Amino acid sequence: MDNLAERVKRASLADTQFTRSVIGPGHTHSTVTDKISSIVLERGTPKGWWIGLFVASFGVSILIASIGYLLARGVGVWGINVPVGWGFAIINLVWWIGIGHAGTLISAILLLLRQEWRTSINRFAEAMTLFAVCCAGIFPLLHVGRPWLAYWLLPYPNTMGTWPQFRSPLEWDVFAISTYATVSLLFWYVGLIPDLATMRDRATSPALKVIYGIGAMGWRGAARHWERYETAYLLLAGLATPLVVSVHTVVSYDFAVSVIPGWHATIFPPYFVAGAIYSGFAMVLTLAIPIRAFYGLKDFITARHLENMAKVILATGLIVAYGYAMEAFFAWYSANPYEKGMFVQRTSGPYGNAYWALILCNVLIPQLLWLRKVRATPWMLFAIALVVNVGMWLERYVIVITLHRDFLPSSWGRYTPTIWDWGLYLGTIGLFFFLLLLFVRFLPMISIFEMRTLVPKSQRLQQRLEEFEDGTSEP
Amino acid sequence: MSATPKRPKFPVYGYLAEFDGDARLLEAVRAARAKGYSVMEAYTPLPMEEIAHELGYKNRLPWIVLGGAIVGALVGYGMQYYASVISYPMNVGGRPLHSWPSFIVITFETTILFAAISAVLGMFALNGLPQPYHPVFNVPSFELASRNRFFLMILSRDPRFDMQETQEFLAGLGPVSLAGVDH
Numbered sequence: 186m187d188n189l190a191e192r193v194k195r196a197s198l199a200d201t202q203f204t205r206s207v208i209g210p211g212h213t214h215s216t217v218t219d220k221i222s223s224i225v226l227e228r229g230t231p232k233g234w235w236i237g238l239f240v241a242s243f244g245v246s247i248l249i250a251s252i253g254y255l256l257a258r259g260v261g262v263w264g265i266n267v268p269v270g271w272g273f274a275i276i277n278l279v280w281w282i283g284i285g286h287a288g289t290l291i292s293a294i295l296l297l298l299r300q301e302w303r304t305s306i307n308r309f310a311e312a313m314t315l316f317a318v319c320c321a322g323i324f325p326l327l328h329v330g331r332p333w334l335a336y337w338l339l340p341y342p343n344t345m346g347t348w349p350q351f352r353s354p355l356e357w358d359v360f361a362i363s364t365y366a367t368v369s370l371l372f373w374y375v376g377l378i379p380d381l382a383t384m385r386d387r388a389t390s391p392a393l394k395v396i397y398g399i400g401a402m403g404w405r406g407a408a409r410h411w412e413r414y415e416t417a418y419l420l421l422a423g424l425a426t427p428l429v430v431s432v433h434t435v436v437s438y439d440f441a442v443s444v445i446p447g448w449h450a451t452i453f454p455p456y457f458v459a460g461a462i463y464s465g466f467a468m469v470l471t472l473a474i475p476i477r478a479f480y481g482l483k484d485f486i487t488a489r490h491l492e493n494m495a496k497v498i499l500a501t502g503l504i505v506a507y508g509y510a511m512e513a514f515f516a517w518y519s520a521n522p523y524e525k526g527m528f529v530q531r532t533s534g535p536y537g538n539a540y541w542a543l544i545l546c547n548v549l550i551p552q553l554l555w556l557r558k559v560r561a562t563p564w565m566l567f568a569i570a571l572v573v574n575v576g577m578w579l580e581r582y583v584i585v586i587t588l589h590r591d592f593l594p595s596s597w598g599r600y601t602p603t604i605w606d607w608g609l610y611l612g613t614i615g616l617f618f619f620l621l622l623l624f625v626r627f628l629p630m631i632s633i634f635e636m637r638t639l640v641p642k643s644q645r646l647q648q649r650l651e652e653f654e655d656g657t658s659e660p
Numbered sequence: 661m662s663a664t665p666k667r668p669k670f671p672v673y674g675y676l677a678e679f680d681g682d683a684r685l686l687e688a689v690r691a692a693r694a695k696g697y698s699v700m701e702a703y704t705p706l707p708m709e710e711i712a713h714e715l716g717y718k719n720r721l722p723w724i725v726l727g728g729a730i731v732g733a734l735v736g737y738g739m740q741y742y743a744s745v746i747s748y749p750m751n752v753g754g755r756p757l758h759s760w761p762s763f764i765v766i767t768f769e770t771t772i773l774f775a776a777i778s779a780v781l782g783m784f785a786l787n788g789l790p791q792p793y794h795p796v797f798n799v800p801s802f803e804l805a806s807r808n809r810f811f812l813m814i815l816s817r818d819p820r821f822d823m824q825e826t827q828e829f830l831a832g833l834g835p836v837s838l839a840g841v842d843h
Contacts, residue, residue, distance in 0.1 A: 214705060214808035340739060348743035352762040360769040368776045375780055383705075383806040402790035405797070406805050408702040410787045412712040416721045417783035421776055428772045435765060637706040 192650060207302045208639045209484030210646035217636045221629050222387045224480055230626065233479060238622050244615010251608035252327065260330050262605045269588045269600035274328035276581040277610050279436055280464070281321035281617075282362065283457075283577060285369070286429055287465020288314025292372060293425035296418075301642075302493050304635045305485040309476070309625070310469050311373040316620040317468075318366045320613035325358070327609070354438040361435040368428055372421050378404050379414075379634040433461040440584065447527040447587045450515060456508030463501035463547075464577035466494050470570035474563045476625065485631055488561060495560040498551060498573060505580075506548040523592055530590050531583060535599065540583050546576025670816035673795040673843045674700075675826055676802070677812050677835035682708060685810035688833045689714050692814060695829060699818035703796070703811040724782035725775050732774025736767040798842045813841065 255262055265272040288310040295303035326332045338359045340349050349356045381401035388394045404410070437457035440448040470491065477486040516528035531540050550572050559565045590597045624630065679685045682704065689702055689711055702711045740763040744750075749757050784790070796802055796813060805811050812835075814826055830838055 218705070218807045340743060346748065348748045351740045351744055351766060352759055354765075357765040357769075360766045364769040364773040367773060371776055371780045375783070379806070386803040386806045398792070402784070403792050403794060404789065404806075405794060405802075406703045406705060407787075408704060408708065408711045408715055409717055410789075411704065411707040412717045412719055413721050413783050413786050415707050415709075416719055417779045420722065420725050420779045424772050424776050424779070428769075431765070431768060431772075438765075634706050 192654065205489050206642070206646050207304065207487060207489050208636070208643045208646070209487065210643055210650050212484065212640055212643040214637050214640055217640060218383060218387070218633055221485075221631050221633045221636065222383060224625070225384065225627060225629060226388055226393070231479075234622060234626060237618065241615050241619035241622055244612055245619050246615075247608050248323075248612025248616055251605055251612050252323075254605060255327060255609070256332070260328065262603060264600055264602040264606055266598055266600065268591065268596055268598035269586065271328075271585050271588065272600060273602050273606040273610060274324040275439070276578070276585050277613065278321050278324040279457075279581045280578050281317045281324075281613065282365075282436055283433065283461035283464045284468045284574075285314040285317035285321065285365075285465065286433060286458075286461035287469050288312070288317075289365075289369060289372075289425050289429040290462055290465065291469070292376070293422040293429065296422045297426060300493075301639065302490050304639060305482075305631050306469060306473060306490055306494075307635070308373075308376065308632045309472065309621075309630045311369065311376065312621065312624045312628075312630070313465075313468060313472060314369045315366070315373055316617050316624075318362070318369060319620065320617050322362065322366065323609075323613060323616075325362075354435065354442045357435045358439060361432045365428060365432045368421070368425055372425055375414075375418060375421065376632060377628065378402060379406065380629045380632060382406065383633050384629065430458055433458045445587065445591060446521070446523040447512070447516075447531065448584070450512065452508055452511045452515070456505060456511075459501045459504035459508070460577060460580060463498060463505055464574060466498045466501070467570040467573035467577070470494050470498070470566055471574060472621070474567045474570075476630070478563070480625075480630075482631065485636065491563060491566055492560045495554050495566055495569075498570070499554040502547060502551040502554075502573070509544065509548065527587060527590075531587060534590065536583065536586050536589070539579055539586070543576055543579035543583055546572045546579060550576075670821065670823060672816055672823070672840040674813045674815040674817075674821075674841045675830050676796065676799050676839050676841050677830040677833060678801055678804070678837045678839075679810045679812065679833075680808075680836050682706075682810055684834070685812060686710055686714065688812045688830075688835075691833055692812065692829075696820050697814050697818050697826075698820075699815045701813050701815070703802070703805045703813070705806055705808060705810070721779070721782050721786060724786075725779045728778025728782070729771050729775035732771040733767055735774065736770030737763055739770075740766060795841050795843055799839045801837055801839070809836070 263272060263274070265274070288307075291303050291310040292307040295307075326335050329335055329338075338349060338356065340351075349359075378401055381397050382404035385394055385397040385401050388397055434454040434457065437453040441450060441453035443449060473486055473494075474491070477483055513528060516524045519525075531537070551569060553559045553565070553569060559569070586600055589600055677688065679688060685702060685704065686708075689700075692700055693714065700715070702708075702715065704711065741758065744759070744763075745757045751757075796811075801809070802811065812830070812833075814821060814830065818826075820826075827838065827840075
């Protein structure tokens with residue numbers, strides 16, 4: 186196989202077809218199946234996985250400790266106070282939800298647009314969505330103060346004779362995020378069913394056969410079933426597409442429907458959605474680059490995938506930059522002294538550094554992606570993806586922190602996160618990687634049945650490779 | 661629900677022929693159709709539109725999803741209307757109780773939610789899943805149906821089915837293997 190990699194490398198210097206392909210040459214239905222399923226079934230547990238799980242478990246312990254202390258003492262252990270009532274809880278909610286959006290975008294919108302390059306990255310991008318939504322959900326649940334009463338947010342007939350306030354964006358959030366979590370889970374599970382059947386049939390241990398068999402629900406690949414399956418999958422994609430746009434729009438309403446200067450702006454929904462896709466793709470790259478190197482999946486997650494994701498990051502990054510520019514423009518053009526004051530405070534007030542760091546991370550550094558060399562070099566892409574992740578966190582920080590100075594100087598204050606804020610945040614990062622590691626160990630991280638549809642492409646590429654070598658080997 | 665199951669007419673559920681390529685399977689399906697067989701099923705490791713087309717399946721799933729979406733919209737809006745206007749009217753500065761623009765977001769979300777759930781449950785129900793047992797799993801080589809092999813089964817329910825003739829017909833299509841499927 187190494188030999189093949191060398192041959193492809195040599196061929197790709199002369200013919201861009203080889204770097205532009207979404208799959209390596211020479212794959213058949215059986216090699217695709219065996220290669221992906223063997224990661225779970227045959228290759229055993231690599232040492233690196235255990236190290237990763239150990240570190241992630243440490244993060245989960247921090248999470249449990251932070252939640253435990255919070256429940257014992259109340260939200261006063263956080264840095265939130267009267268002008269800045271939201272703090273880390275909302276920053277991290279928005280950050281995680283945004284990260285999740287790339288998974289839905291890849292699996293749904295790119296499916297509808299018939300983008301073949303989505304095929305090898307959609308499964309773990311969807312898993313990423315689910316886990317990110319789990320992490321996101323923790324924050325508002327704890328932020329309500331008495332999480333054991335969080336079910337009061339749901340409309341149900343109750344002895345108190347009350348209903349939730351359906352006119353509040355915070356209640357819209359409950360519906361948007363819970364719908365999003367449910368639909369993402371359904372989409373992910375439906376996508377997994379044929380692959381679980383493959384795992385059932387490939388597993389050698391009877392216990393695994395039963396476990397995967399239960400998940401596969403008796404799937405047997407009947408043409409009649411495929412027909413309805415494809416319809417269901419396509420309809421789910423069609424439903425998830427407006428949903429994903431609505432979720433971050435609703436999240437942005439949490440801010441935009443208020444009357445706080447700097448928040449009450451019509452640019453918020455589109456710019457939040459673009460920012461979500463921006464940060465989500467950055468997270469997909471952050472995960473895909475190490476995973477493809479670690480598990481030797483460069484045939485399936487090719488240079489083309491990385492380059493395309495880099496282009497999406499560049500495009501959505503420019504939309505986000507436009508959003509920042511418009512915020513500045515509104516502050517000036519509205520001639521509203523509070524809007525203007527907000528912008529002056531944001532750029533040169535006590536938290537001005539955060540604003541400029543955000544501009545550096547989200548607007549300036551990603552411009553390097555214009556260079557083909559950067560898009561083609563995995564470690565550079567990885568570094569930029571990390572910078573974007575940080576930048577998008579800073580963006581939410583800057584927006585939420587706007588609360589510290591509003592209309593009346595007498596109500597101004599400061600916000601400093603405490604160790605418990607950081608603990609909860611780091612803890613959710615630990616939880617995210619913990620779940621992700623379990624996922625790559627126990628489930629096929631690339632959609633096997635969809636990769637099978639790319640086999641003819643791989644065969645054509647193999648043919649081309651052979652033709653190319655025949656052409657060059659002759660004097 | 662009957663107490664005693666009907667005694668099957670034939671000792672096999674059907675004949676299962678295994679092919680090593682999608683083109684081969686498609687040819688076989690066409691040949692079987694030409695021969696007059698109608699009760700058959702193809703098994704493939706990846707979705708193949710041509711085969712579904714060849715077998716002439718009707719798909720009612722989109723209607724179920726549309727129904728789910730309409731119910732979701734009515735439930736979502738109805739719930740908010742009932743809660744805000746009838747059950748718990750709250751006068752905030754004389755603003756209208758039936759403030760429909762602010763009900764749109766949740767109506768949209770419940771529409772999507774109900775439609776998505778009906779897409780998944782509808783697909784399961786129409787496909788008869790979960791179905792832990794199916795006779796076709798009795799054939800050992802059927803394990804490859806989820807890897808790289810393509811199968812065609814002619815069921816013994818088919819009016820043209822004949823133990824001898826059907827087996828010979830399938831064998832003539834050049835399958836990798838051919839097996840009788842136990843009930």
